[in-house]
Amino acid sequence: xxxxxxxxxxxxxxxxxxGGVNSSVRAxxxxxxxxxxxxxxxxxxxxxxxxxxxxxxxxSWGPLLLGHANPAxxxxxxxxxxxxxxxxxxxxxxxxxAELICSMMPSLDRVRFTSSGTEASMSAIRLARGYTRRDKxxxxxxxxHGAADPFLISAGSSALTLGIPSSPGVPRATAADTIVVPYNxxxxxxxxxxxxxxxxxxxxxxxxxxxxxxxxxxxxxxERLRETCTRERAVLIFxxxxxxxxxxxxxxxxRVGIRPDLTVLGKVIGGGLPIGAFGGSEDVMAYxxxxxxxxxxxxxxxNPLAMAAGIATLKAVRDDFTLFxxxxxxxxxxxxxxxAVLEKHGVAHQTAHAGSMFGLFFTAxxxxxxxxxxxxxxxxxxxxxxxxxxxxxxxxxxxxxxGFVSSAHSTRDIERTLAAADDAxxxxxxxxx
Ligand code: KE4
Numbered sequence: 373x374x375x376x377x378x379x380x381x382x383x384x385x386x387x388x389x390x391g392g393v394n395s396s397v398r399a400x401x402x403x404x405x406x407x408x409x410x411x412x413x414x415x416x417x418x419x420x421x422x423x424x425x426x427x428x429x430x431x432s433w434g435p436l437l438l439g440h441a442n443p444a445x446x447x448x449x450x451x452x453x454x455x456x457x458x459x460x461x462x463x464x465x466x467x468x469x470a471e472l473i474c475s476m477m478p479s480l481d482r483v484r485f486t487s488s489g490t491e492a493s494m495s496a497i498r499l500a501r502g503y504t505r506r507d508k509x510x511x512x513x514x515x516x517h518g519a520a521d522p523f524l525i526s527a528g529s530s531a532l533t534l535g536i537p538s539s540p541g542v543p544r545a546t547a548a549d550t551i552v553v554p555y556n557x558x559x560x561x562x563x564x565x566x567x568x569x570x571x572x573x574x575x576x577x578x579x580x581x582x583x584x585x586x587x588x589x590x591x592x593x594x595e596r597l598r599e600t601c602t603r604e605r606a607v608l609i610f611x612x613x614x615x616x617x618x619x620x621x622x623x624x625x626x627r628v629g630i631r632p633d634l635t636v637l638g639k640v641i642g643g644g645l646p647i648g649a650f651g652g653s654e655d656v657m658a659y660x661x662x663x664x665x666x667x668x669x670x671x672x673x674x675n676p677l678a679m680a681a682g683i684a685t686l687k688a689v690r691d692d693f694t695l696f697x698x699x700x701x702x703x704x705x706x707x708x709x710x711x712a713v714l715e716k717h718g719v720a721h722q723t724a725h726a727g728s729m730f731g732l733f734f735t736a737x738x739x740x741x742x743x744x745x746x747x748x749x750x751x752x753x754x755x756x757x758x759x760x761x762x763x764x765x766x767x768x769x770x771x772x773x774x775g776f777v778s779s780a781h782s783t784r785d786i787e788r789t790l791a792a793a794d795d796a797x798x799x800x801x802x803x804x805x
Pocket of ligand 1: 614
């Protein structure tokens with residue numbers, strides 16, 4: 373396939389937008405080539421400016437649980453827009469979305485909306501520090517909590533992709549308050565608390581890690597974290613921006629039966645519009661301004677359009693009792709099918725899937741943390757990405773991301789994807805040195 377219009381669009385964008393993109397991972401740096409510019413989407417399909425059609429597994433990096441231009445979501449946004457886009461005053465739509473979230477995530481007594489997951493994670497950390505009067509936080513190598521200074525130390529997602537997991541510009545003093553330990557290593561967490569007794573405000577984790585590829589917690593890892601944080605009186609924060617309302621109605625915390633003290637949300641709860649949220653027990657959230665001393669604010673927090681999109685999305689999540697089962701079956705069909713294709717072509721691989729999230733690593737060894745994820749063959753991933761793009765399948769343009777399936781995807785889309793993968797590896801295999 374040729375991509376003339378996308379190439380021209382990228383060249384034009386670079387004249388006025390830094391790097392030609394408004395979020396780094398979109399630039400295709402990890403896979404090479406020029407990024408495709410998308411013109412429109414509908415259901416599981418997106419169309420680029422050259423007129424190519426793709427089955428989309430990026431889904432705006434997770435928000436589009438119901439697929440592109442879902443009719444109910446689109447109608448809700450249009451109706452809200454006709455009433456005025458923003459008021460800078462409370463609206464009942466914010467209460468309605470908060471009630472929907474709290475009804476499906478029982479660990480949340482109270483929430484606060486923001487305009488991004490980054491802002492929500494930042495604010496959750498500030499709240500944990502204010503609540504405990506401690507400064508340090510523990511994060512896990514390869515986990516990504518957004519583009520805020522405290523997290524850009526051994527971060528995942530595009531920070532990892534671009535080789536800047538610990539970004540320049542983060543002051544040493546900030547980095548000194550972030551303790552990084554390996555994912556799936558509860559002993560390392562205990563050692564951090566032993567070394568910094570009484571100094572650690574909280575532990576923030578992606579309970580299913582989706583930003584180094586998909587890496588799932590090993591048995592008892594999350595349980596140990598909960599015990600340690602309870603013992604040390606530190607705040608356990610589940611960053612469920614990606615997993616919330618995606619791996620189950622109540623996120624990972626429903627699947628594993630663990631109540632974090634704070635939860636960070638985003639993506640799905642906004643149905644594709646800018647959103648983030650953080651929430652937890654009434655006790656902890658009472659520390660947040662204006663009732664408490666820990667400050668938070670945001671011009672467009674709780675924006676009526678995002679609320680409308682989120683309400684329409686979460687009503688579908690609440691009312692469709694087979695949704696998560698269907699998504700799990702479809703995603704399993706995809707990952708099992710990909711494994712079979714890779715076996716057939718003799719390609720070393722690890723696949724993972726949880727609900728409607730999936731991951732694929734090109735390595736023979738199990739992936740349990742960042743170090744093992746980094747052993748993946750990223751150059752093979754780049755070849756795979758482009759071979760699939762040329763065959764009408766849009767995957768994450770980085771090995772260190774997760775893929776997503778929506779309720780708009782069909783078994784026909786999965787079959788089309790598997791046929792493309794088989795054909796792609798026949799080509800790649802033939803080209804192998
Ligand atoms: P945003 O600020 O991008 O809304 O959310 C940050 C964030 C926080 N926590 C988790 C677990 C996340 O996955 C994210 C953002 N995810 C990335 C995808 N890996 C967003 C894509 C991008 O950066 O363009």
